[in-house]
């Protein structure tokens with residue numbers, strides 16, 4: 001990608017960013033975390049059962065443990081030989097032709113093979129009248145009927161949701177090996193930028209790209225370990241960058257990549273092996289990337305819409321995949337009004353779903369409030385120049 005000459009395709013640049021970020025993360029080994037901290041992490045290996053579940057035969061109902069043969073003919077009255085509660089051991093073996101009161105989850109006494117729910121019984125002194133017959137196995141949860149020792153309970157690569165955490169605890173794990181979480185440094189550049197909550201001087205504005213990129217990376221499962229700003233001084237940017245490199249697997253920068261006199265990102269990273277040029281899209285044309293001894297620096301253009309669209313197209317898919325989050329898929333939708341597109345560039349318009357179809361906002365890359373009002377990106381292919389009202393277009397969720 002040579003400045004001003006060649007233009008890379010969106011797909012080529014996306015593949016490059018994907019490879020750089022995956023390679024960077026692959027240098028880190030798995031983390032081991034307590035099961036309490038495993039939610040939202042991604043299983044590094046297949047998680048197998050360390051014990052059978054259930055680990056002992058137990059009752060599915062509050063009722064009476066019996067041998068099915070004793071209740072084949074009903075009604076019948078049986079002697080009650082005791083009570084088994086959850087947490088008890090199974091007690092003495094069952095004597096055929098008797099009943100033992102039993103609670104849900106309590107071990108079924110050896111020799112008993114069915115449970116009659118309490119609703120179908122009536123206590124009569126020290127005996128119980130059984131009003132309904134039950135077959136062998138009814139309301140008995142057999143050992144290993146859910147999972148057996150050694151079975152895979154959660155495959156490698158699964159993002160651990162509440163249900164997975166419950167299952168891995170139930171099968172005996174106290175800690176779990178998970179993929180490392182991608183550590184992202186966000187560096188916004190520009191002499192004009194001020195922190196939220198401070199008074200912008202003349203010509204200055206709030207740094208909205210830094211918080212945008214950090215929020216987006218967190219939403220896509222990464223850990224944002226550095227959030228910082230640099231002026232357009234090469235010394236300042238180099239110092240900020242060198243610090244970020246010690247704390248992150250990937251550095252994302254915004255601004256300073258186009259053709260002005262103060263393009264600090266390009267000026268500092270170009271001599272360190274960076275590549276800066278154009279990708280055939282709008283917004284987000286100017287892009288850069290640098291491999292700093294295995295830590296990729298992905299450089300997005302500074303316009304707020306360009307920064308976020310660049311992130312969504314180039315970084316979001318790989319971040320979501322590394323975090324075990326499902327890939328976002330495009331839909332087809334109807335355009336309310338006709339739109340134009342720049343020939344030779346893939347265009348991403350900001351759109352909003354309405355009952356009548358997708359409405360679009362202006363194409364300007366500074367329209368940060370219109371961006372907030374949008375909920376889809378309308379994806380127009382390179383060869384499109386005009387799309388009439390009522391046409392079907394491809395839209396991505398924002």
Ligand SMILES: Nc1nc2c(c(=O)[nH]1)N[C@H]1C(S)=C(S)[C@@H](COP(=O)(O)OP(=O)(O)OC[C@H]3O[C@@H](n4cnc5c(N)ncnc54)[C@H](O)[C@@H]3O)O[C@H]1N2
Pocket residue numbers: 188189190192193205206207208209210254255256257258259260263283284285286300301302303304306365
């Ligand atoms: N002669 C040319 N000029 C420009 C070209 C070009 O090809 N030739 N490309 C234009 C396009 S497209 C874009 S996009 C921008 C990209 O410029 P930079 O990446 O160098 O970004 P800056 O100049 O630093 O800033 C652009 C714009 O965005 C505002 N900005 C920057 N950072 C932030 C931030 N963190 N939060 C909020 N707003 C930010 C900045 O104030 C500028 O208005 O270049 C065009 N020019």
Ligand code: MOO
Pocket residue numbers: 281282283284285286301303305306307365
């Ligand atoms: O590509 Mo710039 O990103 O059009 O505004």
